[in-house]
Amino acid sequence: MQWNDWRLRTKMAVTFTSLFVVTAAVLGGLTYFHMKRDYTERTLDLVDASLAQMTITLDLYAKDMERLSLAIFGDPIIQRIMRQPTSDYGVQYDNNEITHRLVQLTAPWPHIQGVYLFAEDGRLFNLSKGGAPSNEYSVKQEPWFAKLGDEVEPSMFFWPTGPETMALRDPQLVFSLIRPINDFQYSLPGQRLGYLKIDMSVLALKSILLGSERGDDALPLRYMLVDEGKNVLYDSGDEWTGRTMPDELAEAATVPEGSANWAGTRYLFSSNRSDYSGWTIVAIAPHADVVKQSDKIRSLIVVAIALAIAVVGAASYVLASGISRPLAALAKNMKRVETGDFKVRANDRGYRDEAGRLSRGFNLMLESVDRLIHQVFLLELREKDAKLMALQAQINPHMLFNTLNIMKALSRKQGVHDVADMAENLADLFRYSMKGWNExxxxxxxxxxxxxxxxxxxxxxxxxxxxxxxxxxxxxxxxxxxxxxxxxxxxxxxxxxxxxxxxxxxxxxxxxxxxxxxxxxxxxxxxxxxxxxxxxxxxxxxxxxxxxxxxxxxxxxxxxxxxxxxxxxxxxxxxxxxxxxxxxxxxxxxxxxxxxxxxxxxxxxxxxxxxxxxx
Known part of the structure; x- marks a missing residue:
């Protein structure tokens, strides 16, 4: 049977269903890709907010470390012992006194692995969880000592993560704060007394970064804390801590967010740099994990479209067969309108098909005609009211202006000149503002x-x-x-x-x-x-x-x-x-x-x- 031989309701049902299939497929695809992109952007926004908070916490921690170093730097007892080669009580007494001061100053810092004071004359004072190093250990053996020979010497800097250099047993991964110690004494201001090194366990960085993670449904984010030299201070995956950041992810430390391929896997990353310390927190997550929720939504969209196609196909066939009846009734009502009967109304059953819209449009048209006839009558009444109000608006200002002139005349007659002058000036003000104020x-x-x-x-x-x-x-x-x-x-x-x-x-x-x-x-x-x-x-x-x-x-x-x-x-x-x-x-x-x-x-x-x- 050819298309022209099909019944009208069959043609309409097939046409509606085909159009719906195409439309639903296009809309479903657009919805999926939009939701996928939107979900990815919202995920990155949440990660950005989390990284910003982590950066603030890291800055506070770094500033607290700097304040601790200043407290050690400026302690009078430490200044005196570092300034004098030996005391009257001997080297051991000096060691005990400095150790006592370091214990007091570092007590609130559970993650401090060691504090070392290098005197210019070669003496070494320390408080270390890894045991006391040899007295023959020289500050020149420290990898950071060469940096202090620069033409512009920093007053304080952080050294990247690495194993403890002076631990006698089980060296831990630490990052260090380095500060030269100068003399506070007025007679020798600025004279170099030695150097201070504070070794901080990477567990401190772990508690800050991983302590800010979200709940069980959060993305499996991996955090890397990187300094300006691309040295990884901490890697939550424990793979790159103390090493140089891989080249594939080097860009992640220089741009706010993006994607990168690493070890055969595509990752999304977001980063946040601290202006205070120069450290950058990089959060990476496999792209597949980020869009996993979107894939679930895609399956739901496909199922929903399939069910909708079945429902629409059946509904189209049923509704198409009922279109001819409302059209015939509408034609009959239109003939009654031709005879001047504007009170007739089509039977609107609330359908949203073409017949239903025609019925509602027919009824709205007749209601509009009735409403326009009524509006013409009301407009004539309002026009008369507007003319009366315009006359009243002209009367009231003139009445007030004339009243002010009467007040002025009566005041001058009775000798109340202040009131007369005020009424005269007020009348002049009123006269000036009455006409052409917008010109x-x-x-x-x-x-x-x-x-x-x-x-x-x-x-x-x-x-x-x-x-x-x-x-x-x-x-x-x-x-x-x-x-x-x-x-x-x-x-x-x-x-x-x-x-x-x-x-x-x-x-x-x-x-x-x-x-x-x-x-x-x-x-x-x-x-x-x-x-x-x-x-x-x-x-x-x-x-x-x-x-x-x-x-x-x-x-x-x-x-x-x-x-x-x-x-x-x-x-x-x-x-x-x-x-x-x-x-x-x-x-x-x-x-x-x-x-x-x-x-x-x-x-x-x-x-x-x-x-x-x-x-």
């Missing part, structure tokens, strides 16, 4: 508006603050955003002067600057408002200036300040209006420090005609 104005008008505001505040604060304005006549016609200066003066008074008992001063200054943002070379103008108040924290000043420089950060800072209960939204508003009128780089800038007052500066183009709008 550009001139510096002269802004300055006049500021003076009205200052007169009101002078009546309130009396002699607590002094206001000065230094504006050249040549800049009075400068174009600027309306209501941009008065809020800055208000901010200076309320946040600067009001908080100081002794009061202060506010200075408004305008000047041309030696910078230009224009192609024609016309100089820009800066208008600043400075106060002698308590100033602002440096962190808050930086947040404002950073937002002013980056327009997309202004809205974010407004939200942050609102959540923190701080002011600053007015400054944001002024800056945004300046940017809308004149573009970048014009706007606000703040200079302030605690105890040094605050200065807010507006930068504007030197335009004396009309404003402009830029993106």
């Amino acid at each position: 550009p104005t001139t510096l002269e008008k802004e300055l006049e508006n500021v003076r009205h505001y200052v007169r009101i505040q002078e009546m309130r604060y009396k002699d607590r603050f002094k206001f000065e304005a230094d504006v050249p006549d040549s800049l009075l016609r400068l174009q600027m955003a309306k209501l941009s200066l008065q809020p800055l003066v208000e901010n200076a008074i309320f946040h600067g002067i009001e908080k100081k008992i002794e009061g202060g001063s506010v200075r408004l200054e305008a000047r041309m600057i030696a910078e230009s943002s224009e192609a024609n070379g016309v100089l820009d103008v800066e208008i600043s408002v400075a106060d002698t108040g308590p100033g602002m924290p440096e962190e808050l000043v930086d947040r404002f200036n950073r937002a002013f420089r980056q327009d997309d950060s202004v809205a974010e800072l407004e939200q942050e300040l609102a959540m923190e209960g701080k002011s600053g939204i007015g400054l944001m508003n002024i800056h945004k209006r300046i940017r809308l009128l004149f573009g970048s780089p014009y706007g606000l800038r703040i200079e302030s420090a605690l105890g040094a007052g605050a200065k807010i500066t507006i930068r504007l183009p030197n335009e004396a005609e009309t404003g402009r709008e830029k993106g």
Whole structure:
């Protein structure tokens, strides 16, 4: 039987099933590879976090070792014995006294394998778990002694892991701290008295690295601690401790993370370097172990897809046979709509096939028609309400303005001149802000508006603050955003002067600057408002200036300040209006420090005609 001879439901079932198989296979494959990559990245992130914590712990341990060496270095008894060839009590007494001091100083350090003091005259003092070395042992036999002959001699350094050099029995693997001992005596400052070596068992490194591992379900990570010379101080696999790191893994100590092939196995690695000690912790894990969990997920995806194919094949066949019935019912309802019956609805059984979507779309269309008819009626009512509200909005400001003028007239009539002056200045402020507040104005008008505001505040604060304005006549016609200066003066008074008992001063200054943002070379103008108040924290000043420089950060800072209960939204508003009128780089800038007052500066183009709008 040919394809054209198949029944419609069979065609639809086969088509749906085939498409689902292809889609499921593609999506399953993409899901698997994405989850595999995501699991690997998350694993490396967890390892990175663990290595960072280990590095901190190792740094603390190394710094504690340095402090221990300084305690031994500067001990008065050790300094005296190292300085004098012999004491009056004999060499044995000196040995006992230094041993007693070393026991006291190293008691909290269970992993110390030995402490050795080499005097310049050849004497050797020690406290060692491996037994006392021969008195004939010379410091020049130590492998690290040659490093002290460099032109720039280190004051302290760590020597890589190796067997104890002076143990009489069962030498242990240790890493060492080496420090020259100089004289503290004022008469011989800096004279070399000898050398200090502290041997620390690698068990200390083991307790730090392996003590930070996670639970039983953690990856089988292998840790290597490597110094700057690629010497392995500790290997949790016990294979490379005290040896040079293999070349295949050398890159792992120089990059944060990656993969490497070693001994025929692919490994993933992550590393973290200490800036203090120069040591690098490298964690490696077989790649197969890292993706093992992803392989389990792959098997689950395959099983799930197979089951879904079987279910979808059967469901497609059943659902295809029911498509024709809803389509016929829908056609019947459409004929009723043609006659003007908009209340008819298709029988929507909640199916998600094409017939179900058509039924729901048909019903939504009819509901939309009814809703639009109702909305047209409501819009007509709202239009009438809006006209009434607009009339009311015009009446209220004029009523308040007229009331202020009545108060001024009555106050002057009754001789209350302060109230009359305040009402007059307030009316002028109100008149200025009533119209065209979002249009550009001139510096002269802004300055006049500021003076009205200052007169009101002078009546309130009396002699607590002094206001000065230094504006050249040549800049009075400068174009600027309306209501941009008065809020800055208000901010200076309320946040600067009001908080100081002794009061202060506010200075408004305008000047041309030696910078230009224009192609024609016309100089820009800066208008600043400075106060002698308590100033602002440096962190808050930086947040404002950073937002002013980056327009997309202004809205974010407004939200942050609102959540923190701080002011600053007015400054944001002024800056945004300046940017809308004149573009970048014009706007606000703040200079302030605690105890040094605050200065807010507006930068504007030197335009004396009309404003402009830029993106």
